[in-house]
Amino acid sequence: MNLFSLCRAGLGALALLVSGLAAAQSGSTPVFVLNSLDADVSVIDPVSWREIKRIPTGKEPHHLYMTPDEKSLIVANALADSLTFIDPRTAEVQRTVRGVIDPYHLRFSPDMKWFVTAGNRLHHVDIYRWDGRDLVLAKRIPTGKTPSHIWIDSRSTTAYSTMQDSDELVAIDLARQEIKWRIKTGPMPADVFGTPDDKTLLVGLTGSDSVEVFDVSGDGPRAVRRIKTGAGAHAFRSAGDNRHVYLSNRVANTISKIDLKTLQVVDNYAAPGGPDCMDVMAGGRYLMATSRWARKLTIIDTEKREIARQVKVGKSPHGVWTLEHAAR
Incomplete structure (x- = not known):
């Protein structure tokens, strides 16, 4: 190696050191991106916006969720039948819980008593009791397809789950662990999002270009309208202002901003590469989206309405999460 190369390498190492020190001094915590086809997690420094490490997980991690106390980030490894717990501050693996069958999607109840997983491959929803550390299976509920x-x-009180291949929305009573009702939806329902008053559910129709809206305030559900967003309407993320929600349109390569009071699209943002899961950074200005087909994390400046940067990650990036997030 010549003198120029040595100097360049030294400057590169110095730049990384400085960015690391800046992150430590600013108190920034990492951004985590699941790489479904690489079976690992990219850890990204939000100061230098570089991938700083990879965390191996089980096979096909798709979604992740924070424990209610925000002390652990849980990665659901669908084909490994396991959960990987990661410290969201240090990016160190805390433990692996095995024997959780086919955890594709996951969510905690607000009261922290229930942990629910969707078995995408095996057509069931599992309800676990949660005591703050350990999971105990209360019941496995056969559902519709996928x-x-x-x-x-x-x-x-109620968990709602979409059935991707039987085109249904199902409501499950958590205390009784049984299905309360089911209703047909449009094609390929994916993510589901509830308004703060619990009266309305929004369902992204990945096989269409719309969000289907259901009134669930009565004894049974009613389909009340559709909101046209873009082809491949897929995943939601709260904007953090208790008024708006973002929706990724995976085929249209856009992200729509929906007003939860008027149920209308109020803005759209370009998001190349098949936008999928999202997170909103603290302050609400920057929206992060995984670009599923481009192997990148895309960060959008919602004030300037433009892409601020993209970060290279692994194959088929899916879930994204950060501890420094806007209110959910």
């Missing part, structure tokens, strides 16, 4: 995403109401 349960996809889960939402739990603010009272921690």
Whole structure:
């Protein structure tokens, strides 16, 4: 190696050191991106916006969720039948829980008593009791074909799950662990999102270009309208202002901003590479989306309405999460 190369390498190492020190001094915590086809997690420094390490997981991790106390980030490894617990501050693996069958999607109830997983491959929803550390299976509930995403109401009484291949929305009573009702939806329902008053559910129709809206305030559900967003309507993320929610349109390569009071699209943002899961950084200005087909994390400046940067990650990036997030 010549003198120029040595100097360049030294400057590169110095730059990484400085960015690391800046992150430590600013108190920044990592951004985590699941790489489904690499079976690992990219850990990204939000100061230098570089991938700083990879964390091996089980096979096909798709979604992740923070424990209610925000002390652990849980990665659901669908084909490994396991959960990987990661410290969201240090990016160190805390433990692996095995024997959780086919955990594709996952969610905690607000009261922290229930942990629910959707078995996408094996057509069931599992309800676990949670004591703050350990999971105990309360019941495995057979559902329709390919349960996809889960939402739990603010009272921690009902879990809602979409059925991707039987085109249904199912409501499950958490205390009784039984299905309360089911209703047909449009094609390929994916993510589901509830309004703060628990009266309305939004369902992204990945096989269409719309969000289907259901009134669930009565004894049974009613389909009340559709909101046209873009082809491949897929995943939701709260904007953090208790008024708006973002929706990724995976085929249209856009992200729509929906007003939860008027149930109308109020803005759209370009998001190349098949936008999938999202997270909103603290302050609400920057929206992060995994670009599923481009192997990148895309960060959007919602004030300037432009892409601020992209970060190279692994194969088929899916879930994204950060501890420094906007209110959910």
